[in-house]
Amino acid sequence: MSVKVTSGVLAGIDGLMVDVEVDMHGGVGHFDIVGLPEASVRESRVRVTSALRQLGHRITSRWITVNLAPADLRKTGSLYDLPIAVGVLACMDEIPTRSTDGKMFVGELSLDGELRPVPGVLPMAAAAIKAGIGEILVPVENAREAAVVSGIRTVAIRDLTSLIRYLAGDLSIEPTVSSPPDTTHIQMPDLADVRGQAHVKRALEIAAAGRHNLLMIGPPGCGKTMLARRIVSILPPMTYGESLETSRIYSVAGLLRHRGGLVTDRPFRTPHHRASSASIVGGGPNPRPGEVSLAHNGVLFMDELPEWKREVLEVLRQPLEERVVTISRVRYGLSFPADFLLIAAMNPCRCGYLGDSRHECSCTTTEIARYRSRVSGPLLDRIDLQVEVSPVPFRELSAATGRGTSGEAAERVLAAAKIQADRFKGSAVLFNGRMDSPGVRRNCAVPPEAETLLEHSMDRLGLSARALDRILKVARTIADLDLCERIRTEHVAEAIQYRMLDRLKGQFPQAFPA
Ligand SMILES: Nc1ncnc2c1ncn2[C@@H]1O[C@H](COP(=O)(O)OP(=O)(O)O)[C@@H](O)[C@H]1O
Ligand SMILES: [Mg+2]
Numbered sequence: 440m441s442v443k444v445t446s447g448v449l450a451g452i453d454g455l456m457v458d459v460e461v462d463m464h465g466g467v468g469h470f471d472i473v474g475l476p477e478a479s480v481r482e483s484r485v486r487v488t489s490a491l492r493q494l495g496h497r498i499t500s501r502w503i504t505v506n507l508a509p510a511d512l513r514k515t516g517s518l519y520d521l522p523i524a525v526g527v528l529a530c531m532d533e534i535p536t537r538s539t540d541g542k543m544f545v546g547e548l549s550l551d552g553e554l555r556p557v558p559g560v561l562p563m564a565a566a567a568i569k570a571g572i573g574e575i576l577v578p579v580e581n582a583r584e585a586a587v588v589s590g591i592r593t594v595a596i597r598d599l600t601s602l603i604r605y606l607a608g609d610l611s612i613e614p615t616v617s618s619p620p621d622t623t624h625i626q627m628p629d630l631a632d633v634r635g636q637a638h639v640k641r642a643l644e645i646a647a648a649g650r651h652n653l654l655m656i657g658p659p660g661c662g663k664t665m666l667a668r669r670i671v672s673i674l675p676p677m678t679y680g681e682s683l684e685t686s687r688i689y690s691v692a693g694l695l696r697h698r699g700g701l702v703t704d705r706p707f708r709t710p711h712h713r714a715s716s717a718s719i720v721g722g723g724p725n726p727r728p729g730e731v732s733l734a735h736n737g738v739l740f741m742d743e744l745p746e747w748k749r750e751v752l753e754v755l756r757q758p759l760e761e762r763v764v765t766i767s768r769v770r771y772g773l774s775f776p777a778d779f780l781l782i783a784a785m786n787p788c789r790c791g792y793l794g795d796s797r798h799e800c801s802c803t804t805t806e807i808a809r810y811r812s813r814v815s816g817p818l819l820d821r822i823d824l825q826v827e828v829s830p831v832p833f834r835e836l837s838a839a840t841g842r843g844t845s846g847e848a849a850e851r852v853l854a855a856a857k858i859q860a861d862r863f864k865g866s867a868v869l870f871n872g873r874m875d876s877p878g879v880r881r882n883c884a885v886p887p888e889a890e891t892l893l894e895h896s897m898d899r900l901g902l903s904a905r906a907l908d909r910i911l912k913v914a915r916t917i918a919d920l921d922l923c924e925r926i927r928t929e930h931v932a933e934a935i936q937y938r939m940l941d942r943l944k945g946q947f948p949q950a951f952p953a
Contacts, residue, residue, distance in 0.1 A: 445572060450773050452690075457509075489550040493550075560695075564588040568590045640843055651912065653822065654819075655828050656785055656826070682736075755818065759818075764777045910935055915930075
């Protein structure tokens, strides 16, 4: 007897259909899984055998072959436990024939037949709809993420016993409906908590408005981390499309069920500087999205930038440039979206106190140079805003609250985003920070007076042509925040202020090897 049960497979953040064909007859004990299964899939034999034994079915004396089609797609994970068990049960007439038609099955089994959650249920549900499948049966813990996808019935299954009763029509299970988490009551940290630091708040606003990557440079304890955390409070709310796309990534990473089935707030990821490149960009034998993808449509915060491993900074270049991570495999390649805003922080030198009026810096010029050179040029090249953060004087720190709330800043950011949406209508670029050189030429004309100012600064700071482009992009965003169609000289003058490293280079040329 042979039976076909529908399941899925992941390719990046997309789901594809898989047919689980189970062939069973009596006789010698044999249980084989074919169709490019990795070791994790072959382990299904053990769990399925044990789970069925709990129901009183001994399958050790049967000849069972499972084929996962198409055979040219590599299958990993424990999600085939459920469709294999269903196939075996159907072969034994424990489940009515045809009761599995038009249904997709994914889930891991415990040895006693309970269902356990698996990653990637959201994209698989989305793929099922495209294939004309009307119902997806998933472990209870995955039900909310499958239910986010409209147009398919999500049935949450607790264990094999209830599944059999459900398929036989002896048990009715209400389909799960999507109920995204209500986060409205959660108080996000607000910019008003930060005393002083007006120019850093301004830089955060510019970063959020034009999606310019930002580097904060300042001594320990001056509020860099505190400021960075508050940027999500001024970014525009996620659109449904953004929310769904980020949710797919979290689903594949196995993190969506902890997020109530849908990511509705922009992610703020804070990986540690000792993180490996695999954990940052993703990959591994069972490809998982890395931190840059978990930050998709949100923020990646890299603290202590010079402490990061060189190889990690190196692999960051692709996502920063292309907003996607591609993972190559021998047989196929796959990609994860990775469109994030980078906020980085660093001390100005190894001891941290260079330029701090309250402490003596104990670093030698060589030490400063070595410290700085760890942040590679190519990475700095992708950071439009560099700001100095100085400790706030005690007088200001003891004030009741800081000036400027996140709400006010968010309104200005939203207005600037609308202007950019009009400007870039029909193009792949949506924000000033993402313009290429021709885009800068087209959109960033400046008055003659500003030309003179730029020329003067280039000479004084030794700015490259690329640095000039970055100043112009930032000036464009400042003008947008000002609701000005034309960039004015004052906008350019402000943009030049956000080149802290270039100014330091002027002050300490020895510290910056060419
Ligand atoms: N401008 C500020 N306004 C209010 N609190 C501040 C400010 N700067 C620093 N702090 C306090 O000091 C703590 C340390 O700041 P933190 O952001 O961790 O500094 P850094 O990341 O620069 O080392 C914060 O948690 C906050 O309590
Ligand atoms: Mg910090």
